[in-house]
Amino acid sequence: MKRRTLLTAAALSLALGAPASADDPVKAGFIYIGPVGDFGWTAGHDRARREMQEHFGDALETSIVENVDYGADAERVMSQMALSGTDVIFAASFGYGPDVNTVAGRFPDVAFQHATGYIQDHPNVSLYDARFYEGRAVLGHIAGNMTETNTIGYIASFPIPAVIMGINSAYLHAKAVNPDVNFRIIWTFSWFDPALEADAAETLIEQGADVIMQHTDSTAAVRVAEDAGVMAFGQASNMVDFGPNAHLTAIVDRWAPYYIERVQAVMDGTWEAETAWLGLADGIIEMAPWNDRIPEELQAEADALVAAIASGEYHPFTGPINRQDGTPWLAEGEVAQDSELLTMDFYVEGITQDLPN
């Protein structure tokens, strides 16, 4: 009974824009596609959750459900969260999109925050994402300089714009410093499958790759790279512990400031649906400390690239850039529109493999 009144109170405060009373903690629920112990993507979100919990103390209650598959399972978990009086639900994976919107339609008083999504059918669905392509540009720059075999292996998850954008950004910046560079890409069709990711890394190394990049969530590839004596980049979290020699750097996700801001808005009754796409400038992503094996000049270059992107002086997708089939995409000096990036479904010129379809 108490929970129901709480739910009503929260609903009212949302509807009327009145601040929730300090006695009732705001409840935030998180659903994760992987385990919090993936040391990568999900770990990044859970790190932010804990940081946020510390920030708000008793004013906030958080709950999590891990390893939730897309579809009926996600729908059920989010519905149960809503029924338990959760005020704001963070759905931390791309594929939850249809499920978030189904549940959001049924619980109009609950705020939904969907990471990396694109479907926004209801006024209580917010989308948020990070400009990972900015970090990928830095990885590409380092990889292009560091590779000796001129072959860079890329473990990709799903052929969606976010992943394709990352491959293109990394390729363009590797190519810029090393015209002979070649990308080999393996698709796993999964976000978290350590065995599959390890197999992919081994295959790429056998094919001559001496730098491994990944857009999957486990540490398997970094460990394989360490054992094989090649180089790798972490994903979403600093994975240096899994490959002290191999791990050159990583794009580290820092969702906490954004989460704190959004939950504060729920507490103040000012939460509104939005679409947030934040980058290096906002501190939502940062680069893990450079490995010492990266030469000092290159470290300085990488620092400069980060600074240039963060200040807005340089955009990683600046023309001239052609599509894979040779048709022009961006003219000299032209900068990609966000809308183009968010629907990107093509490789840039120079990548030899085909997109899976």
Added chain:
Amino acid sequence: MIRLERRKEPSTFWRVANPFLAVILTMLAGGMMFVALGKDPVTAIRLIFFDPIFSAQFGSYSRPQLLIKSAPLILIAVGLAIGFKANIWNIGAEGQYIMGALFGAGVALAFFPLQGWYIFPLMILAGAFGGFLWAMIPAILKTRFNTNEILVSLLLVYVAERILAAMALGLMRNPDQPGFPGSRDLRRYESAHNAELIAGTGLHWGVVAALVAVIFAYVMMTRHMLGFHVRLAGQAPRAARFAGVAPARLVVICLGIAGALAGLAGMFEVSGPGGQVRIEFAVGYGFTAIIVAFLGRLHPIGIVLAGLLLGLTYIGGELAQMMLGLPSASIQVFQGMLLFFLLALDFQTNYRIRLREEVRR
């Protein structure tokens, strides 16, 4: 001195009692694990086993969800159990489930945006046919070339997963959403939507199909000649041959039934709770159903109970994660304990433990 003695007849008492005993032992051992994790074991077990059904807060939502989660498990397991009884090991129900979904969704997407009463029945036929067809590959390879159906059916799961990915990215991709994998949402296409028959109950056509399949399997296994042949082939293959059972025919029938039912489950899922063809559509129902089949002692009624029980631990496990902060791995361990205890206890169905050796000279 502990001695094991094989029973002349498997014990009926233990066969019925073991599943209940296994649940109790799981609660005890699982409870200890929850204590070790620093959580209140009584609350945890209450959340897993009771709250999804009886809680005032969640019950009205989770009871229908129990049907939605359990129906595909039961539908697939009933078909698998028939084959398992005859020693025909179809491990690839997941693949047949995927193909059923693809065939069913394929029919729907081919008709889109036409509306018509005949579309859904056609999807049902196509779904069953898709699963059947996929199961015929190991069946024919086994009867023709004596290949091992365990390996062939299992490996075909991975082939089916790749076909699913190709469909979600290519032929069946939603043309209104370029750049993103996945088909149209069938729940928004009235003629193809496997909607709830009575709103708020979770009762969709897949649940009805599961019930029909259970009754059908029960009658077949206990009353029909085919059921007798299946049991005979499993228990005494030589005797079965003398009784005129053609092994090849039995392989085709058993794999065919299991495949068709798995295909139906996939079709009902993709047009209902799943909603669309997406790369991540298959979440392991075909594999979990193997556990359900054994947990239910390969008996149709037992499978209903086992399916509901496993569904309950899934839904309750999510509640326990959410309300208590238990890690999902501990819920998986808990489910694993259930099967472990059942298999361990099964021992006493066939064996008797003697504590003292009788002196025989």
